[in-house]
Amino acid sequence: MVIENVLAALNELATVQTFILMVIGVAGGLIAGAIPGFTIAMAVVLTLPFTFGMPAVQGIATMVSVLVGGLSGGLMAGILTGIPGTPSSVATTFDGHPMAKQGKAGLALGIGVWSSFFGGIISAILLMTLAPQLANIGLEFQPWDYFMLVMFALTITASLAGKNLIKGLIAGVVGLLVRTVGEDEAVGMARLNFGNDALLQGFDFIAVLIGLFAFSRLLHDVRDPESARKRLSAGTGDGNISVAIEHLAAIKIIFKHWTLLIRSSLIGVFTGVLPGAGGSIANILAYDQAKKTSKTPSKFGTGTPEGIIAPESSNNAVEGGALMTLMALGIPGDVTAAVMLGALLVHDIVPSPTFITEEPVLAYSIFLSFFGATFMMLGLQSGMLRIFVLVTRVRMYMLAAIILGLCGIGVYAIHNVEFDLWTLLWFGILGVLMRQFGFPLAPMILGVVLGNIAELNLARAMAITTDLTLFVTRPWALFFLIIAIFSSAFPIYQVYRGAKKWTMFYLPVACFAVSGPLFMMGGVPRTTLAAVVVLFGAYTLWRRQQAGWVFERDEEEIDEPQISEGK
Amino acid sequence: MRRLNQDAVIAIFLLLASGILFWSTFSIRTPDYGVLTPAAWPRVIIFALALLSFLYLIQSLKKGVDENAVADREPGLKSWLVYWQNPIYCFAFFLTYLLTLPVLGSLIGGVLFVFILMSILGGVSKEKIVTHAALSLATVGGMWCIFTYGLEVILPQGMIFSAF
Numbered sequence: 150m151v152i153e154n155v156l157a158a159l160n161e162l163a164t165v166q167t168f169i170l171m172v173i174g175v176a177g178g179l180i181a182g183a184i185p186g187f188t189i190a191m192a193v194v195l196t197l198p199f200t201f202g203m204p205a206v207q208g209i210a211t212m213v214s215v216l217v218g219g220l221s222g223g224l225m226a227g228i229l230t231g232i233p234g235t236p237s238s239v240a241t242t243f244d245g246h247p248m249a250k251q252g253k254a255g256l257a258l259g260i261g262v263w264s265s266f267f268g269g270i271i272s273a274i275l276l277m278t279l280a281p282q283l284a285n286i287g288l289e290f291q292p293w294d295y296f297m298l299v300m301f302a303l304t305i306t307a308s309l310a311g312k313n314l315i316k317g318l319i320a321g322v323v324g325l326l327v328r329t330v331g332e333d334e335a336v337g338m339a340r341l342n343f344g345n346d347a348l349l350q351g352f353d354f355i356a357v358l359i360g361l362f363a364f365s366r367l368l369h370d371v372r373d374p375e376s377a378r379k380r381l382s383a384g385t386g387d388g389n390i391s392v393a394i395e396h397l398a399a400i401k402i403i404f405k406h407w408t409l410l411i412r413s414s415l416i417g418v419f420t421g422v423l424p425g426a427g428g429s430i431a432n433i434l435a436y437d438q439a440k441k442t443s444k445t446p447s448k449f450g451t452g453t454p455e456g457i458i459a460p461e462s463s464n465n466a467v468e469g470g471a472l473m474t475l476m477a478l479g480i481p482g483d484v485t486a487a488v489m490l491g492a493l494l495v496h497d498i499v500p501s502p503t504f505i506t507e508e509p510v511l512a513y514s515i516f517l518s519f520f521g522a523t524f525m526m527l528g529l530q531s532g533m534l535r536i537f538v539l540v541t542r543v544r545m546y547m548l549a550a551i552i553l554g555l556c557g558i559g560v561y562a563i564h565n566v567e568f569d570l571w572t573l574l575w576f577g578i579l580g581v582l583m584r585q586f587g588f589p590l591a592p593m594i595l596g597v598v599l600g601n602i603a604e605l606n607l608a609r610a611m612a613i614t615t616d617l618t619l620f621v622t623r624p625w626a627l628f629f630l631i632i633a634i635f636s637s638a639f640p641i642y643q644v645y646r647g648a649k650k651w652t653m654f655y656l657p658v659a660c661f662a663v664s665g666p667l668f669m670m671g672g673v674p675r676t677t678l679a680a681v682v683v684l685f686g687a688y689t690l691w692r693r694q695q696a697g698w699v700f701e702r703d704e705e706e707i708d709e710p711q712i713s714e715g716k
Numbered sequence: 717m718r719r720l721n722q723d724a725v726i727a728i729f730l731l732l733a734s735g736i737l738f739w740s741t742f743s744i745r746t747p748d749y750g751v752l753t754p755a756a757w758p759r760v761i762i763f764a765l766a767l768l769s770f771l772y773l774i775q776s777l778k779k780g781v782d783e784n785a786v787a788d789r790e791p792g793l794k795s796w797l798v799y800w801q802n803p804i805y806c807f808a809f810f811l812t813y814l815l816t817l818p819v820l821g822s823l824i825g826g827v828l829f830v831f832i833l834m835s836i837l838g839g840v841s842k843e844k845i846v847t848h849a850a851l852s853l854a855t856v857g858g859m860w861c862i863f864t865y866g867l868e869v870i871l872p873q874g875m876i877f878s879a880f
């Protein structure tokens with residue numbers, strides 16, 4: 150069955166036109182990733198209008214290619230100039246740039262490129278094998294569970310999105326509210342349109358995304374007239390672009406650290422599965438883990454290969470995890486996956502637990518294009534080195550004006566509706582204001598994306614029974630509710646960690662609470678998992694009691710970066 | 717008003733908006749069928765928004781005005797306009813692009829928008845004008861060609877272009 154699906158998908162993908170589009174997509178993603186301030190999500194958002202006129206498989210393959218290219222584009226600029234092209238390449242510069250300054254730029258680039266490649270491949274294998282399993286679990290979900298899953302996704306995104314949890318939650322709720330404008334999907338009644346007929350269709354999701362995200366970001370970047378006129382990487386790096394990538398030496402070094410590669414890739418996949426967390430967090434987490442487990446931690450920051458392998462393999466593995474939850478559950482793991490969801494919706498495809506079984510060709514096309522794009526990325530990285538460095542010398546004002554102009558055409562092209570351009574403008578203004586006042590955009594975007602799913606499942610649940618207790622008594626619904634509560638409390642826990650006594654009990658209590666619904670689910674694997682979780686909670690409690698109710702040194706946290714809206 | 721910090725003002729605005737939106741949900745028609753009325757979900761969201769805005773207000777009032785905060789611009793309208801001049805230009809020209817779309821169409825309007833915006837944001841010199849013109853023509857023209865001829869998407873032609 151799997152082989153049949155793979156062959157069918159391969160048949161769809163194996164056209165010259167799709168191949169060319171994928172190469173262009175990877176190249177575009179790599180260039181976008183190399184430009185500081187131009188996030189991957191923005192590149193994917195801007196690609197979306199182009200894919201509208203394409204067949205679904207071709208359009209999705211192009212989007213996946215941009216995504217894979219973007220994930221790797223940041224490392225070139227980061228290693229050579231010290232300026233990470235994307236937030237997901239921040240940790241790469243810690244050792245990549247020092248290594249380049251020692252005259253080993255070719256080796257540093259080689260390690261970065263091949264770590265990205267192996268991270269992407271591990272992630273693609275996991276995506277292909279685990280997504281159908283996750284979809285099987287998703288088949289157990291009833292409307293109550295789905296509703297609570299959406300609430301969990303929103304709360305965890307809000308809690309990860311910034312210092313102020315309330316602002317994050319407000320942004321998420323505003324996103325949900327935006328989605329209610331226009332005719333409701335269940336009975337077609339006009340809502341919150343204030344008598345305006347244009348608003349009856351609601352705000353187009355893509356126009357909202359581009360406005361909030363790309364439009365506001367560009368305006369934010371050109372706010373300062375002086376820096377808008379400067380080159381993006383002016384005055385940094387020696388601009389040495391006559392570097393040859395040392396492939397063989399790099400592969401040998403990576404194989405020598407194969408455990409680090411696999412562990413970092415797994416960190417990336419797990420971070421991707423988690424709603425709201427992305428490459429910006431994964432690369433720092435993987436770097437920190439690599440340093441903690443290294444035999445020579447003091448060498449980190451001076452140009453050690455481990456310091457490049459860990460972040461680069463993890464940030465490329467992230468998207469496999471994010472696509473996993475998107476394809477198996479219909480829930481985007483981050484903003485980039487939300488845009489991918491938009492791309493699927495544009496082609497009238499609604500991801501759900503039955504998506505992989507009902508649309509196997511399309512699902513396996515996504516898997517295969519992820520694989521294919523990773524190989525293309527490897528080839529293009531080596532051939533386009535000069536371009537990566539040159540694009541970092543572009544002036545911000547030029548980039549902003551061109552992209553704004555292209556937005557004006559692209560957004561119209563999706564539905565041929567002029568109102569969408571007005572939506573772009575208004576949400577662009579809203580995005581600038583939100584950035585200015587410190588409201589994170591990621592929860593709002595997820596709110597806009599997930600609003601319909603939440604309402605439809607609420608309506609389905611209420612149509613089955615009006616018993617509201619099912620939202621807290623069904624095992625999966627309760628499971629999501631508990632992790633939503635603990636993830637919301639996490640920022641407060643981080644602030645008071647060690648200073649207040651209750652923080653000693655946060656992790657054990659979370660373990661005990663989560664084990665409850667796991668026990669309720671029944672079955673040997675889940676009961677065993679629940680028992681392990683309870684034992685871990687009890688062990689943590691015991692260790693803290695033994696330590697005299699103080700946090701042990703090895704539990705000290707790293708300075709996690711603020712999640713950015715893009716990766 | 718002077719004693720309120722920025723967050724408190726935003727929280728009050730959000731509370732007022734919640735009130736207006738909640739009031740407007742009463743004009744949503746309720747059909748005779750279905751368990752969940754069309755107004756129910758927006759009301760739940762607006763209630764959550766009001767609750768969070770209230771908590772935000774309390775949080776910001778507790779924080780008080782930061783007297784030591786260093787502003788990144790001088791107070792006053794003129795300073796505000798100078799500080800935000802580039803985003804204002806972008807919005808103003810995009811608004812003009814939208815308003816003139818029926819006349820200029822997306823090709824002429826788009827090229828002019830990018831060219832003028834580049835020249836305003838980046839400054840004007842002989843060399844720059846040539847660069848800006850070439851870039852606007854190549855990018856907007858290129859995209860217009862991809863959509864019109866490659867993807868066969870009909871973009872607004874405008875009165876001028878249609879006349880030919």
